[in-house]
Amino acid sequence: MSAVTIEHLSKIYPTSNSLLKYLLGKIDNTGFQALTDISFSVKEGEFFGLLGPNGAGKSTLISILAGLSRPTTGTASILGFDVQKDYKQARRSLGVVPQEIVYDPFFTVRETLRNQSGYFGLRHNDDWIDEILSHLGLTEKADVNMRELSGGMKRRVLVAQALVHRPPVIILDEPTAGVDVDLRRNLWDFISHLNQKGHTIILTTHYLEEAQDLCERLAFIKKGQLMEIDGTENILKKYQTDTIEDVFVRIMQEEQAHEYA
Numbered sequence: 523m524s525a526v527t528i529e530h531l532s533k534i535y536p537t538s539n540s541l542l543k544y545l546l547g548k549i550d551n552t553g554f555q556a557l558t559d560i561s562f563s564v565k566e567g568e569f570f571g572l573l574g575p576n577g578a579g580k581s582t583l584i585s586i587l588a589g590l591s592r593p594t595t596g597t598a599s600i601l602g603f604d605v606q607k608d609y610k611q612a613r614r615s616l617g618v619v620p621q622e623i624v625y626d627p628f629f630t631v632r633e634t635l636r637n638q639s640g641y642f643g644l645r646h647n648d649d650w651i652d653e654i655l656s657h658l659g660l661t662e663k664a665d666v667n668m669r670e671l672s673g674g675m676k677r678r679v680l681v682a683q684a685l686v687h688r689p690p691v692i693i694l695d696e697p698t699a700g701v702d703v704d705l706r707r708n709l710w711d712f713i714s715h716l717n718q719k720g721h722t723i724i725l726t727t728h729y730l731e732e733a734q735d736l737c738e739r740l741a742f743i744k745k746g747q748l749m750e751i752d753g754t755e756n757i758l759k760k761y762q763t764d765t766i767e768d769v770f771v772r773i774m775q776e777e778q779a780h781e782y783a
């Protein structure tokens with residue numbers, strides 16, 4: 523079974539019409555097309571990279587997978603669970619590390635992780651919480667209030683939060699943005715360890731070297747369209763280069779999507 527299946531997914535964000543436009547009868551119904559007919563799947567146990575420039579549609583795709591945004595057309599499923607019809611099972615199968623740092627300033631790190639466990643109906647989860655804290659270098663911060671943490675530390679907590687319910691599929695949306703070298707290493711060691719234990723990892727990052735080193739397969743998205751998808755080694759061969767950065771630059775200059783099917 524595939525870890526993630528995406529079929530003919532499109533997303534059009536409705537244009538926000540001002541009251542003035544409404545009163546003048548000039549309502550814009552066209553909307554903004556953020557994703558266009560995207561189809562691909564990610565195998566169980568894969569380390570998969572989703573690459574694209576700012577505004578390409580990566581976070582939109584992730585928010586659809588997390589059930590936070592509705593696709594305009596098409597379907598998506600996590601381990602066979604439709605992200606809308608089987609929302610609960612799909613969400614339980616998925617851990618998402620969001621790009622934006624959102625947190626509740628009234629809780630400590632441990633309380634934040636306990637709350638997140640409760641959200642999934644898990645109690646007595648402290649052994650696993652301690653293990654995650656240790657892997658992410660957060661043990662000493664366990665009883666510190668969230669608002670007292672640095673930006674990089676808060677990001678570590680976001681990663682921990684995504685893992686509390688031991689999800690088989692983990693999506694990381696730019697987890698290393700603004701994070702020091704130490705944590706980057708820590709984080710990749712931990713994520714690679716989870717991948718070796720069978721977790722499926724989907725990663726978006728603007729650090730293309732990291733994507734090249736870590737991901738077995740890569741998808742490139744540009745302006746909401748899937749431009750290329752293949753094994754990292756195959757892509758390097760196809761483009762006759764040894765860096766994914768080079769491939770990225772060339773794909774982003776292309777007008778048309780490749781025949782990847």
Ligand SMILES: Nc1ncnc2c1ncn2[C@@H]1O[C@H](COP(=O)(O)OP(=O)(O)OP(=O)(O)O)[C@@H](O)[C@H]1O
Nearest residue numbers: 535554556574575576577578579580581582583621
């Ligand atoms: N809620 C929204 N309403 C309208 N347009 C949106 C909304 N969210 C995103 N967009 C637009 O959809 C497009 C895709 O955005 P998205 O955040 O998915 O890109 P991204 O690939 O994740 O970019 P980045 O690398 O900067 O995070 C952008 O043009 C963005 O402005």
